[in-house]
Amino acid sequence: MSLLLTRQSISKRLASFKPKAENTGYLMFKHPVGVSPISAAVLVPIVHRADRLCILLTKRTDHLNNHAGQISFPGGRVSDEDANRQMTALRETQEEIGLNLDESALLGQLPEYDIRTGFRVTPVVAWIEPPIDCVLDPFEVASIFEVPMDFVLDLGNYKISSSSDASDKRYFYRLPYLEHDIWGATAGMLHILASAMSDV
Numbered sequence: 001m002s003l004l005l006t007r008q009s010i011s012k013r014l015a016s017f018k019p020k021a022e023n024t025g026y027l028m029f030k031h032p033v034g035v036s037p038i039s040a041a042v043l044v045p046i047v048h049r050a051d052r053l054c055i056l057l058t059k060r061t062d063h064l065n066n067h068a069g070q071i072s073f074p075g076g077r078v079s080d081e082d083a084n085r086q087m088t089a090l091r092e093t094q095e096e097i098g099l100n101l102d103e104s105a106l107l108g109q110l111p112e113y114d115i116r117t118g119f120r121v122t123p124v125v126a127w128i129e130p131p132i133d134c135v136l137d138p139f140e141v142a143s144i145f146e147v148p149m150d151f152v153l154d155l156g157n158y159k160i161s162s163s164s165d166a167s168d169k170r171y172f173y174r175l176p177y178l179e180h181d182i183w184g185a186t187a188g189m190l191h192i193l194a195s196a197m198s199d200v
Helices: 007-016 085-097 149-153 185-197
Strands: 038-048 053-060 075-077 106-109 119-128 141-148 159-164 169-177 180-183
Touching (some): 007 119, 007 185, 038 085, 075 085, 085 106, 085 119, 119 185, 149 185, 180 185
Antiparallel strands (some): 038 075
């Protein structure tokens, strides 16, 4: 399916996407009323390869305070210097993986995504034409890799996992790909992207 998607059709689908009430499993966690979440943004980079589209992801280093060792999108918290969430995503992407993009690469946004570590994340979708020359920040990013868009868009590839602590049980998506364990917020946002690109 991914080669049938163009940057124009992806942008159009993002603009018209309205999550259906029966498909809001990815929105199971919401910050309680009265809580002020930390604003953040990530870039969801769609790489236009010759034979397919791919999603670029990062593996975070093991020593970070938040989400250490996890698979993620490049991104981070909003800074006072950022005019908007798109600028946050672009700035953080340049800082983390050395990919210098401007607003012309942006296709649209996915719905805001709340995560339990206190953040409210805006996923900003971008279209990237190779060649890609990345320079990783060794403090934050251990490695980068790409996942075929067709794999991401197949909702049958997503599993639902759970974990428990003393207070509650939580459910989250998991998207295993080769040796990579994509789970939690990243898998949840990819699930939203797959729903947005669906013809259903």
